Amino acid sequence: MRPLVEFCISNLANGAQKTLEELKRDPNLDIIEYGCLSYCGKCARGLYALVNGEPVTADTPDELVEKVYQFLEDNPMF
DSSP states (O other): OOOEEEEEHHHIIIIIHHHHHHHHTOTTOEEEEESOOSOHHHHHHSEEEEETTEEEEESSHHHHHHHHHHHHHHSOOO
Protein backbone atom coordinates (compact mmCIF):
# COMPACT_ATOMS: atom_id res chain seq x y z
CA MET A 1 0.00 0.00 0.00
CA ARG A 2 1.37 3.37 -1.04
CA PRO A 3 0.92 6.66 0.81
CA LEU A 4 -2.19 8.57 -0.27
CA VAL A 5 -2.08 12.31 -1.00
CA GLU A 6 -5.44 13.99 -1.61
CA PHE A 7 -6.08 17.43 -3.08
CA CYS A 8 -9.14 19.68 -3.21
CA ILE A 9 -9.81 21.06 -6.69
CA SER A 10 -10.34 24.56 -5.23
CA ASN A 11 -6.95 24.44 -3.53
CA LEU A 12 -5.38 23.30 -6.78
CA ALA A 13 -6.82 26.41 -8.43
CA ASN A 14 -5.38 28.50 -5.58
CA GLY A 15 -1.83 27.31 -6.28
CA ALA A 16 -1.42 23.68 -5.21
CA GLN A 17 -1.48 22.47 -8.84
CA LYS A 18 2.31 22.71 -9.02
CA THR A 19 2.57 20.51 -5.92
CA LEU A 20 0.21 17.94 -7.43
CA GLU A 21 2.18 17.82 -10.67
CA GLU A 22 5.46 17.27 -8.82
CA LEU A 23 4.07 14.59 -6.52
CA LYS A 24 2.42 12.76 -9.46
CA ARG A 25 5.93 12.07 -10.78
CA ASP A 26 6.63 9.93 -7.71
CA PRO A 27 5.54 6.34 -8.49
CA ASN A 28 5.51 5.55 -4.77
CA LEU A 29 2.55 7.86 -4.07
CA ASP A 30 -1.15 7.58 -4.86
CA ILE A 31 -2.58 11.00 -5.75
CA ILE A 32 -6.31 11.76 -5.84
CA GLU A 33 -8.16 14.99 -6.69
CA TYR A 34 -11.58 15.70 -5.18
CA GLY A 35 -14.14 18.44 -5.74
CA CYS A 36 -14.02 19.23 -2.02
CA LEU A 37 -12.33 17.71 1.03
CA SER A 38 -14.37 19.76 3.57
CA TYR A 39 -11.33 21.64 4.90
CA CYS A 40 -12.62 25.00 3.67
CA GLY A 41 -10.90 26.98 6.43
CA LYS A 42 -7.50 25.54 5.54
CA CYS A 43 -8.25 25.95 1.85
CA ALA A 44 -9.06 29.64 2.32
CA ARG A 45 -5.90 30.28 4.38
CA GLY A 46 -3.34 28.63 2.10
CA LEU A 47 -2.20 25.51 0.36
CA TYR A 48 -2.83 22.08 1.82
CA ALA A 49 -3.08 18.39 1.03
CA LEU A 50 -4.33 15.44 3.01
CA VAL A 51 -1.53 12.94 3.50
CA ASN A 52 -2.80 9.58 4.67
CA GLY A 53 -5.84 11.45 6.00
CA GLU A 54 -3.92 14.16 7.87
CA PRO A 55 -3.84 17.80 6.67
CA VAL A 56 -0.45 19.21 5.73
CA THR A 57 -0.31 22.97 5.08
CA ALA A 58 2.18 25.37 3.50
CA ASP A 59 2.49 28.85 2.05
CA THR A 60 4.01 27.88 -1.32
CA PRO A 61 3.76 24.89 -3.66
CA ASP A 62 7.43 23.99 -3.16
CA GLU A 63 7.07 24.17 0.61
CA LEU A 64 4.01 21.90 0.40
CA VAL A 65 6.03 19.29 -1.51
CA GLU A 66 8.73 19.43 1.18
CA LYS A 67 6.20 19.18 4.00
CA VAL A 68 4.41 16.22 2.37
CA TYR A 69 7.68 14.29 2.16
CA GLN A 70 8.64 15.36 5.69
CA PHE A 71 5.27 14.17 6.99
CA LEU A 72 5.76 10.80 5.29
CA GLU A 73 9.22 10.49 6.77
CA ASP A 74 8.00 11.41 10.25
CA ASN A 75 4.93 9.16 10.03
CA PRO A 76 5.87 5.90 8.27
CA MET A 77 2.96 3.67 7.35
CA PHE A 78 4.64 0.51 8.66
